[in-house]
Amino acid sequence: MSKIIEVGPVGYMPQSAPSMGVELSPEGQALLYGNIVSEEEAMRDAAKALLTMDNPTIFPGPQVLWDWKDDVAEKSAAILEMASEIPNCKIIPMPDYRPKYPKIDVKAEINPNHPNLTILDNRIKACVFIGVHCHYANLTLRMIRAGTDCYTVAMCAMMGHEEAMASIRDVHASDVLKFRDIIIEVRNELGIEHTPTMPPENPSLPEEDWGSLTPADYGEYRSLIMSRKGEHVADVE
Amino acid sequence: MSLNKTLVDMDYLLNEAPREKHFITGAQAMAEAVKRASVDMAIAYPITPQSEVMHLVGDIYAQGHIKEYYRAEEELGTMSAIAGAARAGVRLFTATSGPGLLRGLEAIVSWPGHRVPCVLGILTRVVNAPLSIQPDNIEMAYMLHCGAVMLHAENQQDTFDYTLAAFAITEKVDVYIPVAVATEGFFVTHAKGYVNMMDEKYAYKEVDPYEAPVPAMDNEVPPARIQRDAPVQKSNFMSYLIHSVWQQEIWDSNRRAMKYIYQYLGGPIEVINPDADVFILASGCAAAQAREANRYAEEEGLSVGLIKVKAIRPFPKQEIRDALKNAKSVIIPEHNIIGWLASEVKSSIDNSGIVVDGPRVYGGMTLPVELIMTEIYTALGMETETLQA
Numbered sequence: 001m002s003k004i005i006e007v008g009p010v011g012y013m014p015q016s017a018p019s020m021g022v023e024l025s026p027e028g029q030a031l032l033y034g035n036i037v038s039e040e041e042a043m044r045d046a047a048k049a050l051l052t053m054d055n056p057t058i059f060p061g062p063q064v065l066w067d068w069k070d071d072v073a074e075k076s077a078a079i080l081e082m083a084s085e086i087p088n089c090k091i092i093p094m095p096d097y098r099p100k101y102p103k104i105d106v107k108a109e110i111n112p113n114h115p116n117l118t119i120l121d122n123r124i125k126a127c128v129f130i131g132v133h134c135h136y137a138n139l140t141l142r143m144i145r146a147g148t149d150c151y152t153v154a155m156c157a158m159m160g161h162e163e164a165m166a167s168i169r170d171v172h173a174s175d176v177l178k179f180r181d182i183i184i185e186v187r188n189e190l191g192i193e194h195t196p197t198m199p200p201e202n203p204s205l206p207e208e209d210w211g212s213l214t215p216a217d218y219g220e221y222r223s224l225i226m227s228r229k230g231e232h233v234a235d236v237e
Numbered sequence: 238m239s240l241n242k243t244l245v246d247m248d249y250l251l252n253e254a255p256r257e258k259h260f261i262t263g264a265q266a267m268a269e270a271v272k273r274a275s276v277d278m279a280i281a282y283p284i285t286p287q288s289e290v291m292h293l294v295g296d297i298y299a300q301g302h303i304k305e306y307y308r309a310e311e312e313l314g315t316m317s318a319i320a321g322a323a324r325a326g327v328r329l330f331t332a333t334s335g336p337g338l339l340r341g342l343e344a345i346v347s348w349p350g351h352r353v354p355c356v357l358g359i360l361t362r363v364v365n366a367p368l369s370i371q372p373d374n375i376e377m378a379y380m381l382h383c384g385a386v387m388l389h390a391e392n393q394q395d396t397f398d399y400t401l402a403a404f405a406i407t408e409k410v411d412v413y414i415p416v417a418v419a420t421e422g423f424f425v426t427h428a429k430g431y432v433n434m435m436d437e438k439y440a441y442k443e444v445d446p447y448e449a450p451v452p453a454m455d456n457e458v459p460p461a462r463i464q465r466d467a468p469v470q471k472s473n474f475m476s477y478l479i480h481s482v483w484q485q486e487i488w489d490s491n492r493r494a495m496k497y498i499y500q501y502l503g504g505p506i507e508v509i510n511p512d513a514d515v516f517i518l519a520s521g522c523a524a525a526q527a528r529e530a531n532r533y534a535e536e537e538g539l540s541v542g543l544i545k546v547k548a549i550r551p552f553p554k555q556e557i558r559d560a561l562k563n564a565k566s567v568i569i570p571e572h573n574i575i576g577w578l579a580s581e582v583k584s585s586i587d588n589s590g591i592v593v594d595g596p597r598v599y600g601g602m603t604l605p606v607e608l609i610m611t612e613i614y615t616a617l618g619m620e621t622e623t624l625q626a
Contacts, residue, residue, distance in 0.1 A: 013481065018489040023496075024411060062452070069447075097452075114476045134410055134450035135352055135486065142482045158410045158448070162489075 004034030005165060007151050014146035017162035024159045024169070031160055031167035039168060043179050046128075046166035047186040049151040050086050053125035057090045058083050058199075059110050061132030063157065065093055071173060078176035079130060084196040085183050091199045092118060094129075097136050108204030112136040116147045124148075129164070130155040130171065137161055155179070240301050242440040244275065247405035251398060251501055254435035263425035266393040266432050267332065267358050267418070268293035270400035271303070274356075275440045277327035278305040282315045284337040288360035288426045291332050302437075312341030320344060323353040326446020326453030328404065332358030334422055338376050339364055349384030349414040349487045352451045354407040356400060357385070359419035360426045361521075361572070363600060371601020372421045374521060375573040377549065380417060381581075384487035386494045387549040388502075389520040390420035391528075393430035399547070402501035404441055411493045413450050419549075421522035421572060424603075495551045505548035506556050513542030514565040515616045518557070520546040520578055523570045523604055530609035541613055546578065554585040566591050566616040570609050574599040 005017050022034040030042035050056040064076045083089045092110050099113045110118035112132075119127070127150055129137055134156065141152050141163035153168075154161040155176065160169035168175065187194060245254065250273065261269070267290050271279070279298065281291035298306035304327075309315040312333055319329050333341060338359060348355065363369035364376050380387060386406060390396040396418065403416035420426065446453040498505050509531060519527035524545040534541035544560050544567075546553065561567055569579040569592060576594055583589035593616065596608040614621040 016482070016485040016489050018492050019485070024493070113479050116476075133452055135413070136451070138450075138486050138489070139479055139482045142485070143476070143478055146478065146482075158450075 001033065001035055001037075005031075005145070005163065006033060007149055007165060008145040009147050009149060010145055012146070014142055016142060022162040024162060025167065027170060030169065031162065031164070033165055034162065039175075040182065042166045042168060043182045044186055046151075046153040046168075047179070047183040048190070049126040049165070050089070050128070050153070050183065051187050051190060051192060053151055055090065055122055055124045056086050056088065056126045056128075057092055057122065057124045058128045058130065059092055059094050059132070060130055061094045061137070062096060063133065064131030065095055075131075075173040075176060078173040078180070080198065081196075082176055082180040082183065083199045085180050085187070085194070087187075087192065087194045087197075089199050090122070092122070092202070094132055094136075094140075097133070105204045108202055110140075112140045112143075115140045115143050119144055119148045119150050124150055126151040126153070128153040128155060129161075130176075131157070134158055134161070138163055241438070242275070243438055244440055244442045246442055247402065247501060250435065250439055250441055251401060254439045256433040256435050259432050259434055260429050261393060261432055262289070262427055262429050263390075263393045263396045263420055264289040264293060264360070264427065266397040266430075267360075267400050267420075267426075268297060269432070269434055269437075270397045271330050272297045272437055273435065273440050274330070274401060274404045275328060275443045276303045276330045276404075277444065278322050279303055279330045280307060280309055280315050280318045280322070281331060282309050282312050282333070282337060284312075284334045288332060288334050288358075288422060290358050290360060290426070294330065294332070312337045313344055316341035316344030316348075319355050320348060320351055320353050323348075323351070323355055324454045326444070326449070328408070328444040329353075329355035330358070330404075331355070332360060334360045335362035335364045335370075335373075335376055339379060342379060345380075345385075345415075346383035349490070350483065352413050352449075353415055354413050354449075355415050356403040356407060357415055357417040358400065359417050360422045361419060362422040369601050370422075372423045372522070373573055373599045373601060374419065374421060374571075375575060375577075375599065377419055378573065378575060378577040380419075381550065381577065384414060384484075384491055385550060386412070386414060386416040386491060388416065388418050388498075388547060389549050390418060390425065391521060391524040391545060392420075392425060393428075393432045395547070396420050396425060397432050397434060399502065401441070402497075405501060406494055406497045408444060408448075409494070409497055410448060410450050412490050412497065414487060414490045414494075416494075419521065424522045491551050495548070495553075498548050498551075502547055504556065505546065505551070505553035506560065507543075507545040507547065508560050509543040510540065511542060511560065512563075513540045514563075515540070515613060516542040516544055516561065516564050516567045517609060517613070518544040518546065518561075518567050518569050518578075518582060519571070520549060521572065523572055526604045526606055527570055527609060529606045530613065533606060533610055534613055539613065539617060549578075549581075552581055552585065557582060558586050561586055561588075561591070564591055566593060568593040568595075568609060568612040568616060570595065570604055570612075571597045572599065572604060573597065 154164035283291040
């Protein structure tokens with residue numbers, strides 16, 4: 001297979017994948033290095049990258065970090081299961097898309113405005129983006145391809161991403177579990193021994209103390225814990 | 238919606254829903270499309286008398302087909318309000334014309350970068366001094382480089398179909414940039430033509446604001462914060478590279494719209510007599526005159542081809558290159574002085590020397606078929622007479 005989209009760094013000013021002729025895969029198929037392939041073929045290549053390259057990392061975006069619609073919790077649980085099957089896997093979230101000031105904590109999060117800082121500082125050579133809104137995922141993936149040597153996997157709930165080395169589309173919880181199974185399969189083929197292990201806690205997050213929590217602790221996010229329109233909270237723990 | 242509508246997808250609406258023939262103006266055709274598009278909000282500064290579109294859309298609002306409608310103070314306010322409303326995840330429509338388009342341009346050209354899905358009607362008129370309210374599509378040249386998808390309607394039927402299709406194209410997750418539907422003021426907007434329309438009980442399915450490449454503002458569904466931040470205005474904390482790849486993403490989105498132009502409009506160009514040596518290539522109202530010239534030529538036994546360009550952005554470079562690969566001459570009639578369509582074609586084909594720059598009319602003048610015929614005769618090496626104004 002000729003690779004249209006390759007692991008970077010491709011240089012100072014990257015050419016976008018669509019302008020190089022890469023088109024999104026049709027339903028039921030995937031993209032691998034810019035070529036339309038079967039979902040399984042893309043998943044196997046992605047699994048091999050995550051199992052053999054240094055510091056594999058999953059970057060979950062806001063759509064799987066907050067329990068905002070019915071199927072999200074199931075999908076997030078599947079992501080954790082998938083992570084537990086990848087040796088030495090970390091999870092670093094992309095919780096929002098605003099520029100971080102005065103400086104991003106690269107151990108704690110990744111940001112679309114300067115994703116290379118997190119990739120380079122943590123020496124990440126293979127990663128998975130999941131739950132990131134498509135616009136920001138495309139920007140991030142292209143910048144990573146421009147300035148790093150990281151293999152990127154996009155697991156997209158919608159149509160996928162031309163910029164990723166491997167792009168899986170229409171991803172639901174069942175697809176994440178399918179990818180987990182392929183990771184186990186490829187891991188066994190490669191003879192890598194591994195006991196399922198949850199990724200380490202994010203080092204920069206403060207320890208949670210739910211006992212003394214008040215709405216003020218949520219700061220500008222406090223509106224999020226208020227009741228929804230038309231919702232009446234009768235019981236308080 | 239409050240009216241009892243049958244909500245359907247765009248493929249059904251455009252291709253399967255039964256239609257009846259009506260005799261209406263281009264402005265009415267655009268408004269009738271809006272009526273069937275489940276539009277949530279229309280914002281207007283109507284720029285009378287160029288186009289009645291936003292007045293008619295106001296009537297549609299009064300009839301209950303649209304949830305919200307208001308008249309802004311001027312076009313910059315209108316177009317800025319469209320961007321704001323888009324952040325709330327609603328389906329949007331506005332229309333303007335000539336000087337109004339240019340007054341709103343600062344906001345309009347930021348729509349693609351802000352990933353604003355909306356439909357903009359452009360009913361073209363003269364923009365340059367001396368002041369005129371007559372047709373001239375030079376304003377489209379100002380829109381060419383902002384990233385928006387642009388369709389150019391030949392007649393009342395196109396205006397209806399393109400406007401409806403535009404609502405589907407603009408909201409595709411891999412597009413999600415505005416779609417402008419342009420047609421010539423007066424020649425199309427004020428003239429009546431036959432339009433086949435489906436019953437107004439049919440309407441396009443409602444927008445899902447969460448099926449989007451950017452988060453909609455929603456203070457009840459987390460994380461609300463991600464949309465409250467200005468995403469692109471704190472550049473000192475962003476890399477320059479994101480500004481670059483962001484711009485690329487807009488044009489990639491524009492490029493991705495092409496497959497939907499094939500899906501809903503049958504492709505970005507229409508070709509008649511593909512084996513001809515001499516072609517007329519035109520868009521919008523000029524395509525109607527080009528079609529007439531093509532018919533005249535056929536009656537005279539001359540072999541002349543016609544290429545009608547429906548999509549101006551994304552521009553169908555490859556399709557035009559393929560259609561003209563054996564052509565010896567291509568005549569490009571236009572309703573503007575600069576010849577933006579001729580420039581686009583020249584930059585798309587290898588043999589740009591075959592392009593005949595014109596005929597062009599502007600300042601409100603009509604485009605007689607005889608002008609095009611003169612160029613055809615010249616291209617075929619025949620004797621011609623000069624047409625007098």
